[in-house]
Amino acid sequence: MPTSPATSRVRLNQDELHQLKWFLGQLLSLISMWALWSLESIPGGLIFLFFVGISVVTVMPSLVARIPGAVNKAATPALIIIIAVDFILHGANFLDPMIRMVGFLTLYRSFQFRKRREDLQLLLLTLFTLIIVGVLLISLSFAVQMLIFTPIAMGQLFLVNLLDSSHERILDGDDWQNFSWPRFLSRMRHGLDFRLLASAGVLFAIVVGISTVIFISLPRIKMDQALPFLQLQAGAGIGFSDTISYGDVSELLNGDDRPALRVEVSEPDKIPTRPYWRMVVLDQYDPIDSTFRVSTASRQFTNTRLQEGYRYTNMDTPQRYLSGNTVDEMRLYLEGNVSSYLPLIGPFETIRFPQRVKFFAGEDFNVFELDLPTATAFGYSLNNVALSEAMQASQREARLLNRVYGKPMIVAERGGSIRDLNYPETTVAVPAEGENLEFLQAAVEEITGGEKLSAIEFNRRAIEWLQNHYSYALKTGLPRNDRSDNLVHWMRNAETGWCEHFSGAFIMLARTAGYPSRAVAGFAGASWNDYEDYFVIRNRMAHAWVEVYDGNGRWLRVDPTPQASSLFGSAEMGFESSIQTESGWSAWLDSVRMVWYRRVINFDQDDQEEIAHNIREMSVSAFKNFRDGLTAKWEAFKSWLTEGWSLQKIRDIALAVLAICATLLALRGLYLAFITWRSAHAKGQGRTANDPIRRKAGRVLARFRPAYANAQNKLNGSDLDPWRATYEELLLLRFGETPGARSWKSTLKSARRLMRAGVKSAS
Structure with a gap:
């Protein structure tokens, strides 16, 4: 048919x-x-x-x-x-x-x-x-x-x-x-x-x-790294390089909400309410182009050399890095094209990478720089991380800083160029002269009142002076001064500014007063992703602040920007009360990215060993549990058999067999009813492929045809009638209009019975 x-x-x-x-x-x-x-x-x-x-x-x-x-x-x-x-x-x-x-x-x-x-x-x-x-x-x-x-x-x-x-x-x-x-x-x-x-x-x-x-x-x-020609030419996408000009950080504050850093912390409750992710330390201010930069003298002082490996351990005294509150472990995932400098919340004992990398370790300044900015997400982990708001200077650095403490270096009076200064003279250099210098000295006189202040007291008064004279905004309202020293030009003429203005102005005031100071750029703040339990730092959190030497071997963190936490603000530990929790689809998608970073990008040899160990432990445990369970059930069955027989036991066995048979019959009935229902609802084009009864009839028909042909050669008359009738019913089941309306079960059963009979007669 x-x-x-x-x-x-x-x-x-x-x-x-x-x-x-x-x-x-x-x-x-x-x-x-x-x-x-x-x-x-x-x-x-x-x-x-x-x-x-x-x-x-x-x-x-x-x-x-x-x-x-x-x-x-x-x-x-x-x-x-x-x-x-x-x-x-x-x-x-x-x-x-x-x-x-x-x-x-x-x-x-x-x-x-x-x-x-x-x-x-x-x-x-x-x-x-x-x-x-x-x-x-x-x-x-x-x-x-x-x-x-x-x-x-x-x-x-x-x-x-x-x-x-x-x-x-x-x-x-x-x-x-x-x-x-x-x-x-x-x-x-x-x-x-x-x-x-x-x-x-x-x-x-x-x-x-x-x-x-x-x-x-x-x-x-x-x-x-294995194939150097595959290296992409990445750049410091948010401006955190060894030279920062005014406007580099402010460009991110206009709503750039993309994640720059994700951080997993072993003890998140220890993270400050406003964490500072320190990236680069800039000690030299050049008024000609109004930029802060890492001076050649500071690089020579730290003797920073290119290294290569999987980890780095600070060689200085552990007490310097482990003073104050510490976190056992942090895992950080830096997005590509952010910077070659790695964000660090504080001094650490060991940094570890999932693969071999080239880097510069600035141990004296707690600055870590990759050989090249990475165009891909980059993961690294820190151990024993200090969370102090002050960083201990090394003994060698403290000895040199004590010599210049309280002695401002007026570059115009000394002669020469700021580029000729040694470190740490660059931290007290005041590259101003004429009216600009007079303005700075007058401001310092107003702040100190002619008193000799401690670094902490000067910091407090200088912040108060700045916030009384200027307010925070992303526009200054001033045309750019194309001559030189936009920083002092802002201090003398503006009323509003952003973090770069406040931190730069504070440095100029502190140096004029004789306090060694330097600019620090990175991120300030964080939000919390509750789906995967990690901190998210976004580009809009880019920030600039100040570190001031206190004369007692410590660099104090100072944030003079209005409404920002500082050494004198609230810095209680515990993030739940103030760090915003992210939720919604965007947070969920970001958590999926975090899983990708954890399981793929940062998948290293330690993870391989951990997976192998877990698989082995699970296999051994599963096999042992299976063996012990099987042994216990066999022993229980043998004990049950040898306990003796009674009428009650025989009755229980019979009832169990009947229950099993009834269950199997009920399942078979449900299965056949489901097939009949599916066949009745298979409509339209292509229903042959979706009709289970037609499919069953097709499979039986394929086996029945050769048996029927063989029967036609051997049988005739009434003996062939059952074969002919069954064949026609199979064709109707396979190609007819409504196969579900006929007794399809009896048709298939008859076909199988005839085929078995044909096999027996042939044998």
Whole structure:
């Protein structure tokens, strides 16, 4: 009996399969453009145009046919020239030109109706894009992109192999003239084979499982360090470098809410209500360009040299680093393109990295700098971290600081340049003269009243003086002074300013009074993610403050910015009462990123050993529990058998057997009822694939046909009637209109009985 059109699955024709293959290639191109968006190799505006262009031709494929032939012919030589010039201009840095080349080639292939070879080229280009972006950034978006990319790529490869050279052809404009998305999607829906999708899903799950095992098992290696040509040219995205000009920090205070740092703490209740994440210490102020910078003299003093390794331990006396309140362990995850300087909440004993890195350890200033800013998220952990608001100077530094304490270094009176000063003379240098110097000296006289104050008392009075004369705002209302010394110009003429103005002005006042001081830049504050229990520090929390030497071997932290915690403000431990708790979808998504950082980016050899140990312990424990439980049950069963028999025991056994049989019969009845219900509700096109009774009848019919043919050769008359009737009933079950209305169970049972009888007669 022929298959009814109403019950047969829709079969896609060759043209539709070619169209589906082309659409899958377009989706791969869009995913690769999404991945390229994360890099800076191609400008964001250009990537956006690429993405929009590919999306437009994907939605309206007939536009591809309207591209003039001359444009297509000229595109190839134009691309060759552009790519060659790009490589020549960038010399040794060929990573960025290579990424741009792949992006342009992907765009070129996306605006074509492709042959089989060109589809494979596009697949390789997009796969290369995702892999290179994943190696460079290791971001959470890469994992999402790969999860989407993999099944689409598998589907396209399946179609490429299905439409082999015997069906090789290129789509043209005629194939898209009458194209309709609703009709195409309807055909796709009715042509789906759920068994094929299930098989593909199982295969995909196996691939993911094998990839996970490989990831866990492979030795840890950082690709951009193993292969130096893969290093991205990252920059200090928020301005925390060895030179900070006015405006660098304030740019972030205008609503840049992106996370810059995430911190896990073993004892979060010890974190101050306003934590300061110290990054860079700048001791030299240059009035010519109004910048604070790390002086050459301070680098020479600390004898900072490039090192390489997995960890670093401070060699100074442990008491210096472990004084005051301490936290056992902190794990920090710094976002890419923030800075080469690592945020530190205080002096520490040991810093550890998940991979081998190159770094500069400024132990005297408690400053830690990577060889290059990282373009990817960077994780590191600290042990025995001090949370004091003052940092002990080393004995060598304290000895030199005591010599200059109380002795301001007026650069104009000394002669020469501020660049000629030694450290720590740079911390008391006052590079002002004339009216500017007179203004500073008059302000100090007003603050001190001519008294000789301790550093703590001067700090208190200077903060009060600044906050009486200036208020906080992100605009000063002053035109920029193009001559020099914008800092003193602000002090003399403005009424409002931000943290850079307040901290810089405080330093100038403190140095004029003879107190060694230096600028510190980093982050101040934090919020708490309650989903995964960690602190989040955002770009808008960028801040600048001051450290003042007290003459007794300590650097005191001072924050003169209005409404900021300082040495004289509230700094009680315990974060719950004042640190804001983040909630909502954004906080949940950020917690997912944190899991990615923990389990992927910072997955190192210690984690591998921990996983191996846990698997071993779980396996041993599970096997022992299973063995002990099985032994106990066997002993109990043997004891029960040897206790003797009674009428009650026999009755219990009989009742148990009856209960089991009744349960099995009830389950079978429910199963058969469910199949009947499913068959009755399988309607419309493609119901043959969704009707369980039809599927069962089809399987039995496939075995019954040869047995029926054999019976026709051996039987005749009334002996053949049962076979003929059963065969017709099977055909009706398989291809009829309402198989659920007949007694399908008896039909299948009769077919199986006849086949068993045929086997016995043959034997």
